Amino acid sequence: MSASVIESKGYIASVEAPFIREMSEITHHMWSLGWDELNGGNVSCLLDEEEVARYINIREPQRTIKLTFPVQELAGKYFIVTGSGKYFRNVIKDPEANLGVLRVSGSGESVEVLWGLRSGAVPTSELPSHFMSHIERLKVDPSHRIVLHTHATNVIAMTFTHDLDELKFTKTLWEMCTECLVVFPDGVSVIPWMVPGSSEIGRATADKMKDYRVVIWPQHGIFVTGATMDATFGLVETIEKAAMVYNLIGGREIKQKITDRQLADLAAAFRVTPKAGILEV
Ligand code: 2HA
Numbered sequence: 001m002s003a004s005v006i007e008s009k010g011y012i013a014s015v016e017a018p019f020i021r022e023m024s025e026i027t028h029h030m031w032s033l034g035w036d037e038l039n040g041g042n043v044s045c046l047l048d049e050e051e052v053a054r055y056i057n058i059r060e061p062q063r064t065i066k067l068t069f070p071v072q073e074l075a076g077k078y079f080i081v082t083g084s085g086k087y088f089r090n091v092i093k094d095p096e097a098n099l100g101v102l103r104v105s106g107s108g109e110s111v112e113v114l115w116g117l118r119s120g121a122v123p124t125s126e127l128p129s130h131f132m133s134h135i136e137r138l139k140v141d142p143s144h145r146i147v148l149h150t151h152a153t154n155v156i157a158m159t160f161t162h163d164l165d166e167l168k169f170t171k172t173l174w175e176m177c178t179e180c181l182v183v184f185p186d187g188v189s190v191i192p193w194m195v196p197g198s199s200e201i202g203r204a205t206a207d208k209m210k211d212y213r214v215v216i217w218p219q220h221g222i223f224v225t226g227a228t229m230d231a232t233f234g235l236v237e238t239i240e241k242a243a244m245v246y247n248l249i250g251g252r253e254i255k256q257k258i259t260d261r262q263l264a265d266l267a268a269a270f271r272v273t274p275k276a277g278i279l280e281v
């Protein structure tokens with residue numbers, strides 16, 4: 001990555017800021033996995049004011065962008081987000097053009113651009129789903145920080161051939177790799193196919209986020225939340241791996257599988273509580 005440093009009214013807004021570096025690295029990684037073709041995918045991360053202020057002038061916003069959906073609950077909060085129409089492939093080469101650091105205004109009706117989104121760029125088209133998901137996850141998990149959307153290839157493929165009932169979908173994922181139940185005992189949720197970028201898909205996604213960290217968008221991708229980039233990305237990796245196994249064995253004779261009794265034993269051994277209504281033991 002370039003070590004360029006941008007002087008801004010006495011502050012040093014450096015692309016070496018840990019939160020800018022983390023976003024640059026994770027988007028590059030996701031692009032390398034083939035999940036984020038073209039401008040597919042978007043990430044947002046809640047930041048602490050003190051951390052932002054160490055690298056960026058937070059007193060003089062560069063411009064304000066009106067939101068089509070008010071987010072009073074997030075007033076005054078800081079985020080780093082990917083830009084609308086921006087390619088994950090390019091973030092690492094030019095973070096300032098492809099990422100933005102925002103503060104939600106006091107009224108919750110607009111965002112102030114503090115850094116990045118160069119040349120009039122705007123935040124991700126999925127900002128409604130991101131912001132509404134942040135609101136719901138913060139209510140149930142004070143350590144929540146990240147919302148990540150990606151076009152994970154095998155998850156998308158699985159939504160063509162598998163029943164979209166979320167309990168059945170979760171059970172199949174648990175059965176694909178032993179690790180799955182331990183990593184997401186709370187399961188995955190699924191919404192119907194909807195037009196992306198809309199407030200409607202944002203509301204449907206956020207509604208699921210009251211009970212789940214994961215929402216699958218059929219024939220589109222996956223929305224995942226978490227407290228750290230490692231945990232959030234690791235969750236996507238694990239689900240995508242299970243979906244890959246499902247797709248690899250699809251249509252072939254199954255000679256043995258993990259039984260419900262074995263899944264229950266696994267949960268007991270790792271002290272996790274499987275989502276109710278899935279295992280029959
Ligand atoms: O950012 O992934 O869902 C492009 C998308 C829309």
Ligand code: ZN
Pocket residue numbers: 040041149150151196220221
């Ligand atoms: Zn998408």
